[in-house]
Amino acid sequence: MSAKIRLYVDHPLAPGQPVAVSREQAHYLFGVMRLDAGAPVALFNGRDGEWCAHVTEAGKRGGTLVCETQTRPLQMPPDLWLLFAPIKKARTDFIVEKAAEMGAARILPVQTDFTNSERIRQDRLQAHAVEAAEQCGGTFVPEVADLQKLSRLLDTWPADRQLMFCDEAEAGSALRLATGGRGKPWAILIGPEGGFSETERKRLHAMEQAHVVSLGPRILRADTAAVAALTLWQQALGDWS
Amino acid sequence: MSAKIRLYVDHPLAPGQPVAVSREQAHYLFGVMRLDAGAPVALFNGRDGEWCAHVTEAGKRGGTLVCETQTRPLQMPPDLWLLFAPIKKARTDFIVEKAAEMGAARILPVQTDFTNSERIRQDRLQAHAVEAAEQCGGTFVPEVADLQKLSRLLDTWPADRQLMFCDEAEAGSALRLATGGRGKPWAILIGPEGGFSETERKRLHAMEQAHVVSLGPRILRADTAAVAALTLWQQALGDWS
Numbered sequence: 001m002s003a004k005i006r007l008y009v010d011h012p013l014a015p016g017q018p019v020a021v022s023r024e025q026a027h028y029l030f031g032v033m034r035l036d037a038g039a040p041v042a043l044f045n046g047r048d049g050e051w052c053a054h055v056t057e058a059g060k061r062g063g064t065l066v067c068e069t070q071t072r073p074l075q076m077p078p079d080l081w082l083l084f085a086p087i088k089k090a091r092t093d094f095i096v097e098k099a100a101e102m103g104a105a106r107i108l109p110v111q112t113d114f115t116n117s118e119r120i121r122q123d124r125l126q127a128h129a130v131e132a133a134e135q136c137g138g139t140f141v142p143e144v145a146d147l148q149k150l151s152r153l154l155d156t157w158p159a160d161r162q163l164m165f166c167d168e169a170e171a172g173s174a175l176r177l178a179t180g181g182r183g184k185p186w187a188i189l190i191g192p193e194g195g196f197s198e199t200e201r202k203r204l205h206a207m208e209q210a211h212v213v214s215l216g217p218r219i220l221r222a223d224t225a226a227v228a229a230l231t232l233w234q235q236a237l238g239d240w241s
Numbered sequence: 242m243s244a245k246i247r248l249y250v251d252h253p254l255a256p257g258q259p260v261a262v263s264r265e266q267a268h269y270l271f272g273v274m275r276l277d278a279g280a281p282v283a284l285f286n287g288r289d290g291e292w293c294a295h296v297t298e299a300g301k302r303g304g305t306l307v308c309e310t311q312t313r314p315l316q317m318p319p320d321l322w323l324l325f326a327p328i329k330k331a332r333t334d335f336i337v338e339k340a341a342e343m344g345a346a347r348i349l350p351v352q353t354d355f356t357n358s359e360r361i362r363q364d365r366l367q368a369h370a371v372e373a374a375e376q377c378g379g380t381f382v383p384e385v386a387d388l389q390k391l392s393r394l395l396d397t398w399p400a401d402r403q404l405m406f407c408d409e410a411e412a413g414s415a416l417r418l419a420t421g422g423r424g425k426p427w428a429i430l431i432g433p434e435g436g437f438s439e440t441e442r443k444r445l446h447a448m449e450q451a452h453v454v455s456l457g458p459r460i461l462r463a464d465t466a467a468v469a470a471l472t473l474w475q476q477a478l479g480d481w482s
Contacts, residue, residue, distance in 0.1 A: 075458065094335075101465050103457065137460045216344065216481040217316065219378045224342050227465055231472040240457040 005033060006042040006050075008130045008141060013048040017067040018056070030058040041065055044133070046141040049074040074139050077103035078238045079185045081161075082230065083110050085192035086117040086147065087222050094223045095190075096125045100132035100142050102230035103239060107142050110150040110189075113197035120147045150189075154203060158185065164211045165189040165204055166229060167196065182237045188229045190222055246274060247283040247291075249371045249382060254289040258308040259297070271299040282306055285374070287382040290315040315380050318344035319479045320426045322402075323471065324351050326433035327358040327388065328463050335464045336431075337366045341373035341383050343471040344480060348383050351391040351430075354438035361388045391430075395444060399426065405452045406430040406445055407470060408437065423478045429470045431463055 007029070011019045021029065029035045037055050043065065044050045050072040053065040082104040086092045092109070099107050107129065109120050125144045133141045157163070162184055189204075196204065204210050215228050234240040248270070252260045262270065270276045278296050284306065285291045291313040294306040323345040327333045333350070340348050348370065350361050366385045374382045398404070403425055430445075437445065445451055456469050475481040 098465050101459060101461055102469070103459055135460075136462070214481065216475055216479075218342060218344055219376075220342055221376070224339055224468055227468040228343070228472040231469040232476060234457055235473060235476075238457075240455065 004042075005029070005035070006044065006134045006137070008134055009043055009045055011045055013043055013045055013051045013067050013070075015067060015069065019043060019053065019065045019067060021063050021065060023061050026059060026061060026063045029055070030060070030063060042071065043067065044139045046133075046139070047074060050139050072139060076140055077105045077142070078234075080104050080230075080233065080238065081106045081108055081185075081187035082190070082226065083108045083150070083153070083187055084190040084222060084226060085110055085112045085115040085150075086120050087193055091221070091223045092120070092125070093128050095226045096128045096144060097132040098223065098227045099230065100129045100138065101136045102227060103138075103234060104142050104188075104230065105140075106145065108145045108153070108187075109147045110153060111147055112150045112192045113200055114192045114194035117147070122146050150200065151203075154207070157207070157209065159209070161185040161187055161209060162211060163187050163189060163204075163207060163209045164213050164229065164233060166191060166215050166225060167201065167204070167212050186233065186237065188226075188233055190226050190229060193222055245283075246270070246276070247285065247375045247378070249375055250284055250286055252286055254284055254286055254292045254308050254311075256308060256310065260284060260294065260306045260308060262304050262306060264302050267300060267302060267304045270296070271301070271304060283312065284308065285380045287374075287380070288315060291380050313380055317381055318346045318383070319475075321345050321471075321474065321479065322347045322349055322426075322428035323431070323467065324349045324391070324394070324428055325431040325463060325467060326351055326353045326356040326391075327361050328434055332462070332464045333361070333366070334369050336467045337369045337385060338373040339464065339468050340471065341370045341379065342377045343468060344379075344475060345383050345429075345471065346381075347386065349386045349394070349428075350388045351394060352388055353391045353433045354441055355433045355435035358388070363387050391441065392444075395448070398448070398450065400450070402426040402428055402450060403452060404428050404430060404445075404448060404450045405454050405470065405474060407432060407456050407466060408442065408445070408453050427474065427478065429467075429474055431467050431470060434463060 009019055035055050039055045041053050042050055043053045049070050051067045052069055052071050053067045056066050057064040082099045084095050086109045129142050129144055250260055276296050280296045282294050283291055284294045290311050292308045293310055293312050294308045297307050298305040323340045325336050327350045370383050370385055
């Protein structure tokens with residue numbers, strides 16, 4: 001019987017390893033899903049791949065699973081960061097969920113000159129990334145960083161990390177990407193809903209690592225743009241081809 | 242002063258043409274947005290492009306705008322249909338919104354062997370497509386068809402319409418698309434969450450017009466898959482390049 005439920009745990013996974021589940025997880029596994037002792041669960045921790053485990057203790061406030069065999073090795077996504085300016089709550093949640101599904105390695109919410117958000121709930125967004133990994137069969141969970149100023153991030157931008165960004169004010173070409181380096185570190189920057197400021201635009205265009213890319217003739221919402229940009233990148237340079 | 246508010250109206254647009262607004266639109270324009278007589282509004286009807294209009298009468302239950310000049314011609318999307326199996330309400334809404342943003346010409350909800358939905362609210366989905374066009378600066382609104390059985394749709398499938406579909410059970414290649422015909426009628430079929438049935442899979446693979454495409458090594462939710470597939474298509478064969 002193979003496990004249908006996938007669970008992220010922050011715990012080492014190895015043959016015979018017992019894993020205690022949290023109160024919340026116990027509620028889900030034994031209350032909502034009604035698993036009993038002996039039921040299989042797939043576990044992953046973002047480091048050791050996916051493991052088949054079985055319930056050995058099922059309680060209301062906790063329980064124990066025991067790891068048996070590794071069912072899949074850890075599959076790391078490419079070294080791709082997604083930078084985006086937080087928008088309305090539901091759409092920000094979506095961007096994080098989609099970035100995890102689409103195989104971003106790190107998610108960085110950034111404050112641009114035209115971003116309204118002053119703060120984000122990093123813990124809630126991280127939980128969304130975990131849930132997306134549980135749902136989409138991933139064995140890796142991207143880290144969601146805390147909100148930071150785009151300008152500060154660019155101050156210390158790594159010399160070897162290429163940056164793909166979509167500037168509505170300028171027609172870029174998706175084809176230019178193909179000439180960029182496969183296997184290199186990359187980042188995608190999704191502009192805020194109000195666009196970039198003139199200062200930001202100048203700075204980004206002046207960066208040696210920058211690649212302007214077009215996302216077609218229609219204006220896309222930030223969450224749509226995130227999925228579209230990740231698709232173009234994965235297809236041209238990532239693990240889709 | 243250029244118009245910031247974009248409004249879809251089901252009315253012919255021409256120079257000097259008066260356009261009556263509905264009670265709902267009056268509430269939005271004059272109540273929520275507090276527009277007075279003289280305020281500019283951008284109008285489009287999906288046929289005559291985008292027009293600059295001005296408020297001439299603002300009332301609680303209705304009002305009138307007068308069309309002045311065309312500000313943009315009608316921009317038709319490519320002849321691309323999006324077929325998808327309805328899922329949870331919020332995600333179905335999202336698929337329709339994204340399809341309109343990404344430039345699908347027609348949206349067809351389909352019932353597959355593993356689809357749970359028996360019905361959809363066609364009017365609500367059509368309203369989502371209108372709202373997406375208003376938001377994304379489009380001048381065209383894709384028609385949302387009523388729910389129909391995939392098998393029946395395939396019974397009368399047009400001989401010249403190519404069909405791109407994503408089959409999780411088989412590794413396709415996104416590159417094969419490049420050899421398909423640009424400028425031809427196309428459709429994208431997004432599989433249901435439970436995948437296709439064996440009968441459906443056999444039938445789809447046997448179709449001369451079928452092109453199996455891969456959306457990478459991770460399992461994508463249907464709404465993510467819709468945006469990713471539309472991106473691949475627009476980039477390879479549509480109006481993105």
